[in-house]
Amino acid sequence: DAKTTQPPSMDCAEGRAANLPCNHSTISGNEYVYWYRQIHSQGPQYIIHGLKNNETNEMASLIITEDRKSSTLILPHATLRDTAVYYCIVGGSNYQLIWGAGTKLIIKP
Amino acid sequence: DTGVSQDPRHKITKRGQNVTFRCDPISEHNRLYWYRQTLGQGPEFLTYFQNEAQLEKSRLLSDRFSAERPKGSFSTLEIQRTEQGDSAMYLCASSPWTGDEQYFGPGTRLTVT
Numbered sequence: 001d002a003k004t005t006q007p008p009s010m011d012c013a014e015g016r017a018a019n020l021p022c023n024h025s026t027i028s029g030n031e032y033v034y035w036y037r038q039i040h041s042q043g044p045q046y047i048i049h050g051l052k053n054n055e056t057n058e059m060a061s062l063i064i065t066e067d068r069k070s071s072t073l074i075l076p077h078a079t080l081r082d083t084a085v086y087y088c089i090v091g092g093s094n095y096q097l098i099w100g101a102g103t104k105l106i107i108k109p
Numbered sequence: 110d111t112g113v114s115q116d117p118r119h120k121i122t123k124r125g126q127n128v129t130f131r132c133d134p135i136s137e138h139n140r141l142y143w144y145r146q147t148l149g150q151g152p153e154f155l156t157y158f159q160n161e162a163q164l165e166k167s168r169l170l171s172d173r174f175s176a177e178r179p180k181g182s183f184s185t186l187e188i189q190r191t192e193q194g195d196s197a198m199y200l201c202a203s204s205p206w207t208g209d210e211q212y213f214g215p216g217t218r219l220t221v222t
């Protein structure tokens with residue numbers, strides 16, 4: 001079973017920040033939090049990952065709680081092209097990732 | 110570089126036939142992964158190569174599945190005696206030695222009739 005819990009779907013208005021939550025209450029000390037997304041009919045795309053500290057790149061920000069039991073992916077200015085399934089995954093090494101069903105994010109005009 | 114490529118993109122086969130899929134990773138990436146994805150689910154890890162060595166294999170990978178990566182470049186995934194339950198999207202990904210992110214190809218959609 002996946003080590004993470006995500007809402008099955010979310011809506012967000014275009015131009016607003018999209019905040020996608022993820023619970024990972026059983027995360028171990030050496031496990032990272034990874035976020036990928038999958039646009040319809042395409043392979044998954046890496047977004048961001050982190051261990052303890054908050055991370056930001058050109059695509060998104062990752063906020064990890066101090067106890068590391070949950071995290072939030074933030075897309076600061078959502079566009080229609082951000083409509084996709086977003087996967088939150090925890091793992092200690094890159095190839096040992098167990099993917100859940102993800103959150104289907106729909107950006108509405 | 111054009112990214113990870115997979116061939117074919119679609120394959121329809123009859124139950125009991127053998128199929129082989131090819132993956133060409135990003136050229137400087139020495140790590141390669143195979144996943145299987147069914148409708149509405151996230152990808153399931155199948156196997157992992159570092160250069161030509163197959164270092165990890167999921168228990169999901171039955172004896173009918175075999176993967177190779179000769180010379181540490183492209184990889185092939187073969188399914189023997191296909192079953193209807195093998196119908197899925199087969200995804201390949203690659204990553205560099207020092208990278209944590211995986212770069213995925215577009216996938217091969219297999220339909221077993």
